[in-house]
Amino acid sequence: MNQTWVQLAYLAAALCFVLALKGLSSPKYARRGNLIGALGAFIAVVVTLVAEDFDHMPAILVAIGLGTLFGVPAARRVQMTAMPQLVALFNGVGGGAAAIVALVEFLSAGDEAGWESLTASVFTVLIGSGSFSGSVITFLKLQGLMTSRPVVFPGMQVLLPLVAVASVGLAIAVMVTTSIPMIYALMAMSLLLGVLFVLPVGGADVPIVISMLNAATGVAVAASGFVLDNVLLLIAGTLVGASGTLLTLLMAKAMGRPIGSTLFGALSGESTLGGGQASDRPVKSLGPSDVAVMLAYAERVVIVPGYGLAVAQAQGALKELVDLLGERGVEVSYGIHPVAGRMPGHMNVLLAEANVPYEQLKEMDEVNPELPSTDVALVVGANDVVNPAARNPGTPISGMPIINVDQAQSVVFLKRSMRPGFAGIENELLFDPKTQLLFGDAKDTLSQTVTALKSL
Amino acid sequence: MDGVALLTIFVLSIFVGFEVVSKVSTILHTPLMSGANAIHGVILVGAIIVTGHADTNAELWLGLAAVVLATVNMVGGFVVTDRMLQMFRPRQSPAKGPGA
Numbered sequence: 001m002n003q004t005w006v007q008l009a010y011l012a013a014a015l016c017f018v019l020a021l022k023g024l025s026s027p028k029y030a031r032r033g034n035l036i037g038a039l040g041a042f043i044a045v046v047v048t049l050v051a052e053d054f055d056h057m058p059a060i061l062v063a064i065g066l067g068t069l070f071g072v073p074a075a076r077r078v079q080m081t082a083m084p085q086l087v088a089l090f091n092g093v094g095g096g097a098a099a100i101v102a103l104v105e106f107l108s109a110g111d112e113a114g115w116e117s118l119t120a121s122v123f124t125v126l127i128g129s130g131s132f133s134g135s136v137i138t139f140l141k142l143q144g145l146m147t148s149r150p151v152v153f154p155g156m157q158v159l160l161p162l163v164a165v166a167s168v169g170l171a172i173a174v175m176v177t178t179s180i181p182m183i184y185a186l187m188a189m190s191l192l193l194g195v196l197f198v199l200p201v202g203g204a205d206v207p208i209v210i211s212m213l214n215a216a217t218g219v220a221v222a223a224s225g226f227v228l229d230n231v232l233l234l235i236a237g238t239l240v241g242a243s244g245t246l247l248t249l250l251m252a253k254a255m256g257r258p259i260g261s262t263l264f265g266a267l268s269g270e271s272t273l274g275g276g277q278a279s280d281r282p283v284k285s286l287g288p289s290d291v292a293v294m295l296a297y298a299e300r301v302v303i304v305p306g307y308g309l310a311v312a313q314a315q316g317a318l319k320e321l322v323d324l325l326g327e328r329g330v331e332v333s334y335g336i337h338p339v340a341g342r343m344p345g346h347m348n349v350l351l352a353e354a355n356v357p358y359e360q361l362k363e364m365d366e367v368n369p370e371l372p373s374t375d376v377a378l379v380v381g382a383n384d385v386v387n388p389a390a391r392n393p394g395t396p397i398s399g400m401p402i403i404n405v406d407q408a409q410s411v412v413f414l415k416r417s418m419r420p421g422f423a424g425i426e427n428e429l430l431f432d433p434k435t436q437l438l439f440g441d442a443k444d445t446l447s448q449t450v451t452a453l454k455s456l
Numbered sequence: 457m458d459g460v461a462l463l464t465i466f467v468l469s470i471f472v473g474f475e476v477v478s479k480v481s482t483i484l485h486t487p488l489m490s491g492a493n494a495i496h497g498v499i500l501v502g503a504i505i506v507t508g509h510a511d512t513n514a515e516l517w518l519g520l521a522a523v524v525l526a527t528v529n530m531v532g533g534f535v536v537t538d539r540m541l542q543m544f545r546p547r548q549s550p551a552k553g554p555g556a
Binding site: 013017018020021022024025026027030031033034035037038040041044045048049052054055056057059060063064066067068070071072074075076078083084086087090091093094096097098100101103104105107108116210211214217218221222224225226227228229230231232233234235236237238239240241242243244246247250251254338343345346348349352353361363 | 459462465466469470472473474477478479481482483484485486487488490491492493494495496497498499500502503504505507508509511512514518519520521523524525526527528530531533534536538540543
């Protein structure tokens with residue numbers, strides 16, 4: 001195929017990626033945006049396959065088939081609640097692929113590579129490998145295969161900078177010597193760096209790290225564009241790197257957490273870590289029928305859903321309750337914290353799955369002024385996002401804006417147990433005189449409340 | 457292509473990348489991240505190129521591993537993003553669903 005045509009096809013693909021990101025930023029065109037992105041990727045791959053007379057063509061096609069066989073079922077079958085870790089995993093394998101591409105190019109070019117290409121190669125290997133191992137650790141944390149709490153061991157403050165410096169040193173050594181064992185050593189060191197980087201990040205901050213690693217993979221792909229002299233890789237990688245960086249900052253802002261303390265807070269001992277233990281202080285608990293009465297005779301109710309709702313798969317039961325209340329003339333809205341669930345926007349995805357109309361979903365800034373005139377705030381499986389401890393200094397969530405349910409006339413928590421939230425700190429609001437708790441699986445307790453409401 | 461041309465494209469792409477997502481609402485943070493994640497799966501193009509030029513067995517097997525990983529990233533990424541966004545479909549008849 002003529003090189004000019006290949007470049008023009010790459011231009012079309014790059015344009016598709018820009019339109020995809022643009023579309024994904026607006027609710028109306030988001031789905032179309034994603035499809036345009038997929039179209040761009042399809043064009044890019046097909047054109048690449050036919051552009052040159054490649055060796056090993058059957059093996060390449062089998063490998064693509066194999067990847068599709070892994071990726072599509074995983075994406076189709078994943079539970080809504082498990083999506084963040086799947087995105088982390090997909091991001092990790094992308095970073096790994098970029099690192100390997102640069103490695104292979106390094107192996108085949110030998111000492112003939114120019115310094116620009118060499119620089120880009122070692123950079124891609126460093127960032128790509130780090131993104132891979134970091135993403136795997138975030139996957140393990142979110143999947144519950146390892147603790148979600150910050151992991152810090154003695155000497156880590158020294159080890160992390162040491163490994164970082166060693167990685168950069170090895171990268172320079174590779175450029176000078178073009179030694180093959182050296183680049184494998186660089187790869188191993190970068191993998192270690194990714195692990196050490198993510199280990200001290202705890203609980204609620206993990207989503208921000210996923211976004212950052214996503215941007216990092218984008219940067220690695222862009223660098224691989226320099227290695228292979230490929231404009232499309234350069235543009236696509238840079239687009240993702242830049243938009244991912246901005247998205248990371250937006251997320252950190254939504255959580256009210258400076259990016260530095262998100263990443264290194266646990267290392268510098270800046271955040272006091274909660275015990276993660278269930279408290280045995282006395283609380284007021286009540287039954288489903290009591291909740292039904294409270295809600296039925298309220299004028300205004302605000303529902304604050306959290307990750308517990310998602311885990312219990314109780315979206316449907318919650319919507320049924322809200323519909324019943326609506327019929328009775330109770331004014332009900334959902335107060336959605338920007339980081340409710342495990343990722344910004346996660347809760348909106350879950351509620352949309354249950355066909356909750358957009359109009360009932362209110363963002364934090366919209367719902368907070370209404371809370372003082374709200375009769376009942378119903379907190380379903382959320383904890384950290386309504387924890388007034390965020391207003392005090394010295395906690396892992398300090399500075400994070402919260403939904404002010406403590407200003408409502410009364411508060412009802414639907415909780416499984418007294419265990420603290422993802423951030424691992426106790427919620428004083430649970431012990432407040434105006435707070436009552438309904439213990440149990442959210443789906444069960446909501447269904448029981450619905451039944452009780454119907455018989456009123 | 458020469459270094460300066462690549463650098464020009466790089467710098468302009470940074471600005472485009474910032475600009476297109478600057479007004480995203482928090483609702484769409486997760487799908488946007490997931491969609492951007494799928495886009496960097498285009499590293500598959502690089503994986504195909506290095507594998508197609510592989511001369512040794514080591515290069516071939518490493519390249520094929522990269523092709524598999526990149527495909528998982530790209531294909532899985534677009535599918536999971538579409539699944540998320542399927543739920544954002546605007547409803548034509550508001551508030552008068554069968555349950556209401």
